[in-house]
Amino acid sequence: MKIKSHFSFLLVIFIAIIRTNVSLAECDNVKDYCPTIAPEKQAIFINGLPCENPDNTIAHDFKSMELSKPGSRDDFGSLVKIVTASKFTGLNTLGLSIGRSDIEVDGMVNLHNHPRATEMIYVSEGTLAAAFLNTQNQLFQKILKPGDVFVIPKGLFHFFLNRGAQVATVFSVFNSQNPGLGSLSSLPSHTLESLDNIKKKLNSLSHSELVGVNDLTSAVLDIIYG
Known part of the structure; x- marks a missing residue:
């Protein structure tokens, strides 16, 4: 019975997660930075916008005119x-x-x-x-x-x-x-x-x-x- 109860609880949490669109843009960062790139390019999807490959990040990404x-x-x-x-x-x-x-x-x-x-x-x-x-x-x-x-x-x-x-x-x-x-x-x-x-x-x-x-x-x- 106890195992079934735990399974039911985990199932509810899992369903809630997969049915919710989550944006982490306002949460604490898990990385130093994450400059975005155009969505059509190959990227890592984090915080609502795709991130460029960290190996390609340059100082210009942090400047804007x-x-x-x-x-x-x-x-x-x-x-x-x-x-x-x-x-x-x-x-x-x-x-x-x-x-x-x-x-x-x-x-x-x-x-x-x-x-x-x-x-x-x-x-x-x-x-x-x-x-x-x-x-x-x-x-x-x-x-x-x-x-x-x-x-x-x-x-x-x-x-x-x-x-x-x-x-x-x-x-x-x-x-x-x-x-x-x-x-x-x-x-x-x-x-x-x-x-x-x-x-x-x-x-x-x-x-x-x-x-x-x-x-x-x-x-x-x-x-x-x-």
């Missing part, structure tokens, strides 16, 4: 680029992604979140307001200048507004190989007119920093759900 230029401009006047292991091979299995945002004068990075990552930003140029809304519907907002660092906790909605007279450039680090992105600007129901209204509301909100948390919270909730 992906953030040397801005990303594509959106309707809010920002150019955002997020680089993961698929573009920067040396990041594979390290649980990291990087990003760059260039925000035009009076432009903004619209309300969005990263469901799988905390984001830490470093202001390289310009002046901007950075803010996030926590799960108690409280708004946390600061004016940032070159050299300042700001942290947005995992999964929380946040936005950036250019508050200076020049383009603001921000570099980001995410503690996930695949941070994810949820953005209001991706909703098909948003016309250019509604996008402009969101931009005006968030700009107005930024100027209201000293009014009080409750007022700011109501304003953000109106923008998100209104």
Whole structure:
């Protein structure tokens, strides 16, 4: 009877393993590194992306110029680029992604979140307001200048507004190989007119920093759900 019980337990575990898609990208590494290569090439499959042969790993795998230029401009006047292991091979299995945002004068990075990552930003140029809304519907907002660092906790909605007279450039680090992105600007129901209204509301909100948390919270909730 005891043997049957143990066998049944092991069988359940085995079935659970073979029926589950497991990604180990956020777990502790079992190797120093694992630069990825294109899936169509012969490779060792680890952590959701194929790894190149360790004998072929070179220093170039750990360098990227992906953030040397801005990303594509959106309707809010920002150019955002997020680089993961698929573009920067040396990041594979390290649980990291990087990003760059260039925000035009009076432009903004619209309300969005990263469901799988905390984001830490470093202001390289310009002046901007950075803010996030926590799960108690409280708004946390600061004016940032070159050299300042700001942290947005995992999964929380946040936005950036250019508050200076020049383009603001921000570099980001995410503690996930695949941070994810949820953005209001991706909703098909948003016309250019509604996008402009969101931009005006968030700009107005930024100027209201000293009014009080409750007022700011109501304003953000109106923008998100209104």
